[in-house]
Amino acid sequence: MAGRYGVSSRSATRHSPRRRSRVRRRSRIHGVRVTFLSCSFAVTAGLFGLAGTATGPDVPASAGVLPPLSDRDGDDTSRGEARVPSAKTARPVMEKVVPPPADPNVKPVATAPLPAGSGSGHRVVFDITQQVVWLVDADETVLRTYYVSGSRYDQLPTGTFDVFSKSRDAVSWHGTETMEYMVRFFRGENSNIGFHDLPVATATGAEVQTLSQLGTPLSDGCIRQDLDDAVALWEHTEVGTPVVVVRS
Known part of the structure; x- marks a missing residue:
């Protein structure tokens, strides 16, 4: 019948994860020289009483330190005017999708049993x-x-x-x-x-x-x-x- 055409396909490109070379770096904490591998990690403020002391070329002295509440502007500086929720708008709510057959002119086959409590008779x-x-x-x-x-x-x-x-x-x-x-x-x-x-x-x-x-x-x-x-x-x-x- 007219209008039963092929469906479009969506291509996807995969990106290979970036490899990082393992480079040894040196830093000093309270005068003790420490050797570690360069990788992403978090230093919890106040851990063992060393909060703010882990400094170096990749860690600024102020890292992980938030200003006191009295110095912040507004109730939540992470939410600017552009982030204020707008009025809710109507949108489609049904999202059920049945994986289509390969041929767009072939309908999927339904085999579900009659639901319980769905009436009686013709x-x-x-x-x-x-x-x-x-x-x-x-x-x-x-x-x-x-x-x-x-x-x-x-x-x-x-x-x-x-x-x-x-x-x-x-x-x-x-x-x-x-x-x-x-x-x-x-x-x-x-x-x-x-x-x-x-x-x-x-x-x-x-x-x-x-x-x-x-x-x-x-x-x-x-x-x-x-x-x-x-x-x-x-x-x-x-x-x-x-x-x-x-x-x-």
Whole structure:
């Protein structure tokens, strides 16, 4: 299908640790000549009564000595104006990532068992944490289990809801994407939330994500599915079918 392209790869460059030659240095502490290897170490102030006495070409006389509180400016001189915390801004909170298959056109396989306490009877179960959907029959038989891509903003509450409308074709709330097999079950703040297939960008005609990205929350609110899974859920539901949303 259009839009199922390869995913980009990220290269990384390793830096070899810098080798340091072992050089002998000499220093004097209270008139005693001491030979030691050059390496990073800390001298605790006041150790054996020698605080401030370890001096030399690499250790200034004032090293490790803080000025008294009365001489410091402000409550905490380590925090300048640029470090003052700013107002908290909204940001995505869902970070679950399923390692994608090598082929971007192949979706990952979900094998997780139906969560305990996820209702009974004919229903749809969606686990926000695992990003997995189960289609369950009236006799508790799991008919289908698969990965989806829910909201990256995590605004869907847990609970039991009912399907209240279905549309064979739909348009996103911002008008830049189209989708098929929409099954709505929750009235969101900006628009209704439901299940549908992978959206297609109206500007390019390409799907907005690959199949291999299913299992990762990427949408603005709805739950994205592979086309085959979207058709299966469409046929599994009717207006009034329960949708149980859980967190594992």
